[in-house]
Amino acid sequence: MRQKRGGRAAGVTMEDVARVAGVSAMTVSRVLRQPTLVNADLKARVEAAIRETGYIYNLVASSLASQRSGIIALILPTVASSIFTDSVKGVSDVARTHAVQMIMAETNYSPAEEEKVIEALLRRRPDGFVIVGVSHTRATRALLEKSGVPVVETWDSTPTPIDSLVGLSNFDAMKAMTEALVAQGFRRIVFVGTATPDRRAQMRAKGYEAGIAEAGLGAPLILNAGDLTSMESGRIVAERIAALRPRPDAVLCLNDVLAAGALLAFQRMGIAVPADIAVAGFGGLDFSSHLNPSLSTVDIPRYEMGQKAAEMLLGRIAGTAAQGGTCEMGYRIMLRESTGGSRPTEAKAS
Amino acid sequence: MRQKRGGRAAGVTMEDVARVAGVSAMTVSRVLRQPTLVNADLKARVEAAIRETGYIYNLVASSLASQRSGIIALILPTVASSIFTDSVKGVSDVARTHAVQMIMAETNYSPAEEEKVIEALLRRRPDGFVIVGVSHTRATRALLEKSGVPVVETWDSTPTPIDSLVGLSNFDAMKAMTEALVAQGFRRIVFVGTATPDRRAQMRAKGYEAGIAEAGLGAPLILNAGDLTSMESGRIVAERIAALRPRPDAVLCLNDVLAAGALLAFQRMGIAVPADIAVAGFGGLDFSSHLNPSLSTVDIPRYEMGQKAAEMLLGRIAGTAAQGGTCEMGYRIMLRESTGGSRPTEAKAS
């Protein structure tokens, strides 16, 4: 520890290590960052000095000097949702492999909040962004473009990404599930969304509508399950559905959490699933296959999507990938017991 | 944009803003950090200049100069577990309120990995750590102590925290649940843990053992549900339990995810819960009350624990809280249908 001007205390610095090892700070820096360029003897001495002094490399100083923070930012609607945890893990695993740190922030499904969050993160000078969603305010887009920081958008699709895209067609996926339900013989299919829908939710609802329209099943029926996704919201909407006359024969939910809440609520009300009413979800979450009856769902490669997005971003950062890169992820329709599939059926798409 | 030595490009700096506003960089800095100290006229000019130039404050440079990063680090066993998401949100919400950013890292339940992760994070010079768990390598402890960074440990209890503690007695909580099951009349209670238990898991198992011993129920029986916590692990262990003779009359699980997996698996096997076998979990996760039958569990104030930990940490960072602060969180035994409680019963503790 040293004392400098005004009594600021500081820890061991590279300079201190250099002094102990009898070399210059530059050599210490090289040992840490490009060890092959340094003579083996010196390297050993430096490493000993590092151990001896308990030196801890200062990435703040490094970031400032090198103009690279070694941080990638991940922007998502909410951290408290099981829907995104796997994607977070995908990003995080790739980041760790490349000795990059990930910093996360949530937007609460609000583009305005997203704008604030991105501006706040930009102050940390991240080397890149992974952003869930493709719907942003004009200002967000301008901010990102002006900053020149690579961006990978994901979990949605668009022909005009800010930079690069790891896409998922929520429309196609939900339409495919709707068609699968129609093929199973369901005719009065109700869709359950949320009161404050984001673009991904809207695209799913539209996919449902398109599926219904193409099947010539008359007017689509969409209910909202309250502000946020939770089993409780699913339960409440199930009660409303149970009261509908004539009663729908199938319930298609925006996601698995709502679907599970609805499924369990129907059972509790004495309404048999799928005999009285079928239920299907979206997301392919872990628990869906364990429920009784097992829940039909659209399986999304959540982990792989995070992984792919991070890899693409690192490529952009390294300069090995060009701007405009796009990669579309697929989905799988999993027909299980909750829609009357006697045995688990699978159909692959995209 | 400017060009300097060697052709490095850089963005708009505080200096640039100062020039446009006709003030010194220090004034710009003050407008941003202590606006009340600046004359209203100048402030307005500076703010206009910031907008005009599109200036984005550089927290990297700020951190280096001020020796405060404005980052708190959160260390947890895994990010992909529903058990911790609420605690993460608690920390994150408090952090945001105080204009601090949170950075997260996972240890995969390994103290050795924790050591690496903490060392890596220390390079970012976080202002403090929130760490899930109180079991660390000697080196980790030394590292943290030497660094002088405030630390709040949580989700476990110890008389000797590194710095401060937001405690939870896993032992007491699981013992209380065991006693509750005994009081309900169960006599052959099996405990389900995981193969790679951390200290929290061990303390829960010990709590179970103590409860069994005090009730004079003979030898405790502990099964391991595989490496990691998942519904699938719960399902598999349920099959083993179903084959035990004489069959246990209750299954107490390390957490709600295992318990849910077991409960659903029993049902699928045609074993009635709780008529044939009771099931209880730990954690008080959202879904537990929605299952049929609803799952008895030990409710833990997960969000509040994160919140409290973050608040305590910020107090330590600000210097308003003393080292050694401790706060013990309680738990609630929730007896629900899965253990035969006809209607939801609650008992409060700690």
Add this chain to the structure above:
DNA sequence: CTGAAAGCGCTAACAA
């Protein structure tokens, strides 16, 4: 292969 000089963009301390 190694080192010296000159910053990176900001803030603490001091002066005016």
Add this chain to the structure above:
DNA sequence: TTGTTAGCGCTTTCAG
């Protein structure tokens, strides 16, 4: 209330 000076601890560049 505002400005000046001297760093924060590292890396880039360039010379040797």
